[in-house]
Amino acid sequence: MTDANPILKADDLSKRYEDGVLAVDHLNLSIYPGEVYCLLGANGAGKTTTINLFLNFIPPTTGTCFIKGIDVTRDPLEAKKHVAFVSENVMLYGNFTARQNLDFFAKLGGRTDLTKNDYSQVMRRVSLQEKAFDQRVKNFSKGMRQKLGISIAIIKDAPAILLDEPTSGLDPKAATEFLEIMAELKTEGKAILMSTHDIFRAKEIGDRVGIMKEGRLVMERTRQELQYEDLVKIYIDYMKSEPLAV
Amino acid sequence: MIGTIARKEILANLLGYKFYVVVLLAAVLVGTSLFIMARDYRDRLDDYGLIRPKPGEPIAVNPPNPLAIFAKGLDESMARSFEVGPTGITVRAGQKSANAVFAFFPTPDFLYIVRVVLSLVALLFGFDQVSREREGGTLRLMLANPASRGAVLAGKWLGNFVSLAVPFMLVSALGIAVLSLDPAIRFSADQALRLALILSLTLVYIAFFLSLGILVSALTRRASSSLVILLFAWALLVFVLPNLGTLAARQLVDVPSVRALSEKRQQVWTREVLLRIRGEGDWPSHIKAISAENDALEADYRVKFDRLVALSKNINRVSPVASFVYAATEIAGTGIGEEGAFKREVVRYKDGLIDRTLASPGPGAADTPAFRYAYRPLGDVLASGALFDIAWLAAGGILFFALSYLAFIRYDVR
Numbered sequence: 001m002t003d004a005n006p007i008l009k010a011d012d013l014s015k016r017y018e019d020g021v022l023a024v025d026h027l028n029l030s031i032y033p034g035e036v037y038c039l040l041g042a043n044g045a046g047k048t049t050t051i052n053l054f055l056n057f058i059p060p061t062t063g064t065c066f067i068k069g070i071d072v073t074r075d076p077l078e079a080k081k082h083v084a085f086v087s088e089n090v091m092l093y094g095n096f097t098a099r100q101n102l103d104f105f106a107k108l109g110g111r112t113d114l115t116k117n118d119y120s121q122v123m124r125r126v127s128l129q130e131k132a133f134d135q136r137v138k139n140f141s142k143g144m145r146q147k148l149g150i151s152i153a154i155i156k157d158a159p160a161i162l163l164d165e166p167t168s169g170l171d172p173k174a175a176t177e178f179l180e181i182m183a184e185l186k187t188e189g190k191a192i193l194m195s196t197h198d199i200f201r202a203k204e205i206g207d208r209v210g211i212m213k214e215g216r217l218v219m220e221r222t223r224q225e226l227q228y229e230d231l232v233k234i235y236i237d238y239m240k241s242e243p244l245a246v
Numbered sequence: 247m248i249g250t251i252a253r254k255e256i257l258a259n260l261l262g263y264k265f266y267v268v269v270l271l272a273a274v275l276v277g278t279s280l281f282i283m284a285r286d287y288r289d290r291l292d293d294y295g296l297i298r299p300k301p302g303e304p305i306a307v308n309p310p311n312p313l314a315i316f317a318k319g320l321d322e323s324m325a326r327s328f329e330v331g332p333t334g335i336t337v338r339a340g341q342k343s344a345n346a347v348f349a350f351f352p353t354p355d356f357l358y359i360v361r362v363v364l365s366l367v368a369l370l371f372g373f374d375q376v377s378r379e380r381e382g383g384t385l386r387l388m389l390a391n392p393a394s395r396g397a398v399l400a401g402k403w404l405g406n407f408v409s410l411a412v413p414f415m416l417v418s419a420l421g422i423a424v425l426s427l428d429p430a431i432r433f434s435a436d437q438a439l440r441l442a443l444i445l446s447l448t449l450v451y452i453a454f455f456l457s458l459g460i461l462v463s464a465l466t467r468r469a470s471s472s473l474v475i476l477l478f479a480w481a482l483l484v485f486v487l488p489n490l491g492t493l494a495a496r497q498l499v500d501v502p503s504v505r506a507l508s509e510k511r512q513q514v515w516t517r518e519v520l521l522r523i524r525g526e527g528d529w530p531s532h533i534k535a536i537s538a539e540n541d542a543l544e545a546d547y548r549v550k551f552d553r554l555v556a557l558s559k560n561i562n563r564v565s566p567v568a569s570f571v572y573a574a575t576e577i578a579g580t581g582i583g584e585e586g587a588f589k590r591e592v593v594r595y596k597d598g599l600i601d602r603t604l605a606s607p608g609p610g611a612a613d614t615p616a617f618r619y620a621y622r623p624l625g626d627v628l629a630s631g632a633l634f635d636i637a638w639l640a641a642g643g644i645l646f647f648a649l650s651y652l653a654f655i656r657y658d659v660r
Contacts, residue, residue: 055386055389055390058658058660080391087386087387089383090387095258096257096261100257104254105391107250108388109392
């Protein structure tokens with residue numbers, strides 16, 4: 001896996017907010033094609049900030065984010081061509097139908113060559129009910145919105161996908177379906193960075209799992225290593241441990 | 247990219263209730279305004295038919311201007327009857343609006359609808375453009391794509407501008423088409439051109455307020471905060487600032503009252519009559535003296551009054567709303583500049599008549615020329631201030647959009 005170039009790379013990345021809080025502290029991370037990297041951590045550990053830095057929503061204090069080798073801060077528009085994003089609560093245009101939302105975000109992502117049939121196919125792929133295709137999104141459940149969110153990510157056909165707690169609040173069936181889609185995308189060679197609180201699913205889907213605490217990546221294990229270790233125990237131990245020295 | 251976002255905005259507007267409320271509001275207000283003002287115009291035209299001077303009568307009357315249906319301005323003042331006598335000009339009521347409600351409320355002409363209602367509507371389209379997307383969470387998803395913030399803002403502006411301008415223009419065009427079916431209302435080619443220019447100016451005005459709405463939206467985190475700020479700004483720009491200049495200018499420029507002017511004229515008249523009774527000079531020389539002295543008083547008053555008006559206008563221009571009103575009324579031929587030109591023409595007419603009478607005394611009424619007023623050419627109107635007002639309004643809109651961009655590139659999308 002390390003023979004290939006990483007699709008997502010954080011190089012000595014730090015973010016200190018104006019109020020002095022150090023949200024990300026010298027983070028080094030590389031995610032390769034066909035790899036799912038799960039970031040675990042308590043609220044405020046720096047998971048969402050890391051994703052925000054990759055999306056150039058906030059500038060880093062030090063360090064650099066790269067997407068497919070492109071410096072996100074220097075060339076954000078070029079970098080964003082190669083990344084798709086699914087947030088915790090996929091918020092879409094409520095008055096638009098699923099298809100209209102998909103059409104808008106696909107075009108925004110640079111996919112102007114798609115047909116109505118392409119949209120139907122991708123919505124079928126994420127198991128969105130056929131009758132929902134032309135329904136207004138404001139009537140959708142959270143699970144349906146998450147499915148539509150992932151279809152937006154799929155249709156962009158970007159090599160990297162950033163997921164910010166995507167299964168939070170989903171029922172077990174919807175969460176399982178969601179992870180099945182992630183597994184498919186992984187086999188297609190996508191590099192996936194997923195922040196989550198769900199230790200069990202992180203172990204299930206992640207090729208590597210990292211734990212963040214106070215902005216630092218304090219632990220990283222591969223899928224193979226986790227076969228012999230108890231991730232729940234490791235996670236709880238880290239959460240209970242003393243605050244990190246500044 | 248701008249086109250994609252603009253189309254999304256138009257679709258969002260078409261799928262929301264706001265758009266239909268605006269179209270309905272525009273249709274009702276513009277329709278009602280044109281109906282009322284067209285009726286007012288016809289009444290004044292009938293009045294004109296009654297008071298129009300017969301051949302030889304030394305009376306200056308200007309017919310009502312059909313563009314007053316859209317921008318009434320000072321048309322009623324210009325449409326009064328000016329009776330020329332041996333000692334000066336007597337102003338009669340002339341054609342007056344029969345609608346008594348106009349005395350209590352602002353004349354609901356097209357200009358008023360645009361100035362007050364459309365500005366508010368444009369703000370309502372712009373106030374939540376950035377903050378609503380942030381609150382709804384769609385801004386993050388949008389900016390996770392290769393869309394620059396400039397393109398997002400420009401797309402939003404364009405989409406909302408089209409959503410506002412197209413229905414308003416369609417409603418206005420429909421209103422004008424219905425008006426043109428009325429045989430009493432006839433627009434010359436020049437007036438049609440002026441009307442087209444007023445409609446274009448309306449678009450600049452909408453653009454100004456839409457840019458302001460988007461600017462405040464990009465400066466605030468919540469749509470509710472943006473709305474409160476914009477309602478305050480709207481009241482200030484539309485109602486307070488355009489009147490502030492007049493109050494301030496009155497403190498700075500001393501203009502005698504109309505009553506004082508009238509008193510002085512009376513004194514001149516009495517003095518000359520007494521001199522004549524004492525046997526000094528002949529009547530023609532006294533009449534000439536009265537006329538000359540009245541003209542001097544009038545000219546002095548005019549200079550001071552013009553200074554007051556110019557100062558008021560310049561202070562009022564702090565609000566581009568005032569610039570919009572000045573430009574639209576001048577283009578329509580009902581503005582302050584046109585009224586000044588008209589009054590100068592009436593004075594010239596009076597001087598001509600007096601010179602004529604004194605040169606050949608006796609019953610020569612049939613020779614008295616009829617008064618004809620030719621409106622200033624559009625080029626002159628634009629050059630004498632309207633173009634500046636249009637440019638000022640456009641510059642305000644561009645400035646607000648540029649500031650929105652600066653605010654948006656620093657905007658925290660989280």
